[in-house]
Structures are given as structure tokens and as C-alpha cells.
Amino acid sequence: MKAVIIYESMFGNTRTIANAIARGFGPGSEAVVVPVGKASPELLDGADLVVVGGPTHVHGMSRASTRKGAVQTAAKPDSQLTLVPGAEGTGLREWFAALGRENFAAAAFDTRLDGVAMLTGRASKGIARLLRQHGFTLAASPKSFLVTGDNRLRPGEEDRAFEWGRLLSSKVVAMKLAAGSSS
Numbered sequence: 001m002k003a004v005i006i007y008e009s010m011f012g013n014t015r016t017i018a019n020a021i022a023r024g025f026g027p028g029s030e031a032v033v034v035p036v037g038k039a040s041p042e043l044l045d046g047a048d049l050v051v052v053g054g055p056t057h058v059h060g061m062s063r064a065s066t067r068k069g070a071v072q073t074a075a076k077p078d079s080q081l082t083l084v085p086g087a088e089g090t091g092l093r094e095w096f097a098a099l100g101r102e103n104f105a106a107a108a109f110d111t112r113l114d115g116v117a118m119l120t121g122r123a124s125k126g127i128a129r130l131l132r133q134h135g136f137t138l139a140a141s142p143k144s145f146l147v148t149g150d151n152r153l154r155p156g157e158e159d160r161a162f163e164w165g166r167l168l169s170s171k172v173v174a175m176k177l178a179a180g181s182s183s
């Protein structure tokens with residue numbers, strides 16, 4: 001099973017979760033983790049699953065303006081946050097805009113503040129919608145991983161991401177088996 005995990009991340013939380021999801025796929029799968037700025041559409045060739053994740057910005061997926069806001073937050077003298085390499089580049093919206101139609105399995109995740117999703121918003125909802133619009137079949141419901149008020153991942157979130165990776169991997173293997181037995 002080949003999985004491609006594409007993430008957008010400014011402060012590193014979504015990148016950490018992407019790597020933990022990949023570890024959950026285990027040695028029987030090939031899982032590559034790629035930042036959105038380096039994710040060409042050809043990367044998806046031959047993949048069985050694409051997992052796409054990004055930070056929640058202003059209740060949804062990031063935009064150029066919100067990414068600028070994140071850069072300004074990190075630059076404040078009292079900030080403990082550092083930007084990940086490539087953070088100032090393009091985001092998932094731009095990646096989707098360059099993507100054609102696909103017909104395999106996908107899943108969406110985000111990182112966001114710990115709180116009621118109706119109040120915080122969640123980028124994974126928008127990511128899932130775009131995945132469906134591009135022809136993907138969602139292998140799981142959109143998933144959020146939570147950060148504290150100072151933008152640090154809550155304890156245990158990496159473990160949750162690892163388990164979600166394991167679950168996704170077994171779901172996609174089952175989907176492939178079912179497709180194989182019906183053809």
C-alpha cells in the first residue's frame with residue numbers, strides 16, 4: 001500500500017502530526033510525507049491513499065493573508081514560535097487549484113485549538129470537501145488534532161495521530177481487497 005501524506009504547516013504542529021500518521025502505517029506500507037510546497041501532482045501517481053492536512057486559520061483553511069498573520073505572530077519579540085522551512089510559501093488551496101481529477105482513497109486532517117469545533121472551525125472540513133470535489137473517496141471522517149492556547153500540541157495528540165494512521169492503513173487495505181474481489 002502506498003500512502004502520500006501532504007501537509008501545510010507554519011509552526012510545526014501539522015508537520016509533527018503528519019509524521020506520526022506516517023509512522024502508524026507501519027513497515028508493510030510505503031508512506032511518504034511531503035510539505036505542500038514540494039508536492040507536485042505527479043507525486044500521487046500509483047498511490048492508494050493521499051492524506052492531506054493543514055492548520056486551521058480563521059475557522060478554516062489558511063489563505064495568503066492568514067499565513068502572513070502567522071509569520072507576524074512568530075516574529076513578535078515575546079514569541080516562542082519558530083516557522084518551519086518553506087512556511088511562507090503556498091498553501092493547500094493553491095495545491096488543490098493545480099490538481100486534476102483523481103479516483104482513489106483520501107483522508108483529511110487539521111490541527112486546531114482545543115475547543116468546540118463549531119467555535120474554533122476546522123480546516124479538515126474544507127480539505128475533505130475539496131478532496132471529494134477532485135474525485136477522491138474519503139476513507140475516514142475528517143480528523144482534528146488539538147493544540148493549547150500557546151500553539152503547542154496537547155499531550156497525547158501524536159499518539160492519536162499514530163493510531164489514526166494505523167486505522168487508515170487497515171481501512172485502505174480492506175477497500176483494496178473489496179475492490180479486487182468484486183472485479
Ligand SMILES: Cc1cc2nc3c(=O)[nH]c(=O)nc-3n(C[C@H](O)[C@H](O)[C@H](O)COP(=O)(O)O)c2cc1C
Nearest residue numbers: 009010011012013014055056058059111112113120
Ligand atoms: C493566523 C492564525 C489563525 C488561526 N485561527 C485559528 C482558528 O480560527 N481556529 C483554531 O482552532 N485555531 C486557529 N489558529 C491556531 C492554529 O490552528 C494552530 O496553532 C495550528 O496547530 C497551527 O499549525 P502549524 O503549527 O502546523 O502551523 C490560528 C493560528 C494562526 C497563526
